[in-house]
Amino acid sequence: MSVRDAYDLPMSAADDAVGAGYDAYVREFLSYGSKLRALFEIADAAPQSAFLNAHAAALHLAFEGAEGWAAALPYLERMSSRRGSALAREALFCDAVAAWARRDFAAALAALDExxxxxPADLCAIKWGQYHAFNLGDQAALLRFGERARLVHEETPYAQGMIAFALEQNHRLAEAEEAGMRAVEIALDDAWAQHAVAHVYETERRPRDGARWLDHCAHTWEKKGVFIRDHNWWHAALFRLGLGRPEEALAIYDARLWGAWPEFPQEQIGAASMLWRLELRGVDVGARWKPLAAQARGRANEHLFPFHDLHYLLALARGGEPGEARAFLKSMPREGGAWSIAALAGEGMLHYARGEPTEAASCLAAAAPRLSCIGGSHAQRHLFAETMAAAAPARPARASSP
Structure with missing residues (x-):
């Protein structure tokens, strides 16, 4: 039976119901919807489809914690056993997911690139490609995938948001804002496009415009998944810090940034980042670090992503037991450029937490030129620049000689 998806791409081992289920998943994935888990039922009903099971495995792996790798295993096994009967496009996606599962993220990116x-009509694969490019700190690849989306999907809902964020991460701010606004014209609920425009305002130091923009968009987030809802509220809190209103940022933290899904690594990252920023501004955050440190403690043996590990380190440094943060830092990998840079930045952050500003500034300054390789966005990594500035405030200019 010949089944084609919403972008007119053929699917193997699928009937009309499976095809419709896949299309629904793609819409949810691109729009950051809250019903992504429906894909697991579709994949369970189609054990013969390597492609559907590869996507189900990908969703679990995108949890970005050990639990996700464990939950992905049955889908990975089905995917592997059926890959030989998959179509060429589907087989490449299976190869990307297999590489991802063995933590070869560069190979996953390469397969999605091919x-x-x-x-280029496979907008879902383009989105997954951008996901890996972002985690690898590969801004050029992020833009390459975004430009590829334009070949077929200029007017497709949620495509312009992907383009906008890629442009922003490559410092093409005016184009990014234009693409983000166009995306919202096409799909009012394009939360990733809203997020891209917020990045433009953050980069251009326009906190008032950013706060107004996200306040205007916030009503569309309630039906979204936890990640984008948390993350856009994180940006809203960041703009309050930029406006000198940290009490409002703390209120957003309590209402929106912690507690929806504390076990989710991305919620842990956003929470750690915001609490650290609040403390840099002299805010007493009370006992808020303690539950965050308890979650970070459970990530001690994972070491999946250097960007994530740095945020777990912050939680343990501020809310963990004596010596716990140092032990975590010591356990982090050192091989590879990203991990070595993360370890250096981690040393700096730990020195700062221990009240050793000179050492903190030295380590962070050494890590700064290559920090983009750890992943994350410019706005997220700015935390390290803020800490370096706090550790080594500008010295007063010397008086001129008489």
């Missing part, structure tokens, strides 16, 4: 060159 897939989307050959089939």
């Amino acid at each position: 897939l989307t060159v050959r089939w």
Whole structure:
């Protein structure tokens, strides 16, 4: 039976119901919807489809914690056993997911790069490609995938948001704002496009415009998944800090940034980042670090992503037991450029937490030129620049000689 998806791409081992289920998943994925888990039922009903099971495995892996790797296993096994009967496009996606599962993120990115060159209509694969490019700190790849989306999807809902964020991360701010606004014209609930425009305002130091923009968009987030809802509220809190209103940022933290899904690594990252920023501004955050440190403690043996580990380190430094943060830092990998830079930045943050500003500034300054390789956005990594500035405030200029 010949089944094609919403972008007119053929699917193997699928009937009309499976095809419709896949299309629904793609809409949810691109729009950051809250019903992504429906894909697992579709994949369970189609054990013969390597492609559907690869996407189910990808969703679990995107949890970005050990639990996700464990939950992905049955889907990875089905995917592997059926890959031989998959279509060429589907097989490339399976290869990307297999590489991801063995933590070869560069190989996953390469497979998705090849897939989307050959089939640029596959907007879902383009989105997954951007996901890996972002985690690898590869801004050029992020933009390459975004430009590829334009070949087929100029007017497709949620495509312009992908383009906008890629442009912003490559410092093409005016184009990014234009693409983000166009995206919201196409799909009012394009939360990733809203997020891209917020990044433009953050980069251009326009906190008032940013706060107004996200306040205007916030009503569309309630039906979204936890990640984008938390993350856009994180940006809203960041703008309050930029406006010198940390009490409002703290209120957003309590209402929106912690507690929806404390076990979710991305919620842990956003919470750690915001609490640290609040403390840099002299805010007493009370006991808020304690539950966050308890979650970070459970990540001690994972070491999946350097960007994530740095945020777990912050939680343990501020809310953990004596010596716990130092032990975590010591356990982090050192091989590879990203991990070595993360370890250096981690040393700096730990020195700062221990009241050793000179050492903190030295380590953070050494890490700064290559910090983008750890992943995360410019706005997220600015935390390290803020800490370096706090550790080594500008010295007063010397008086001129008489």
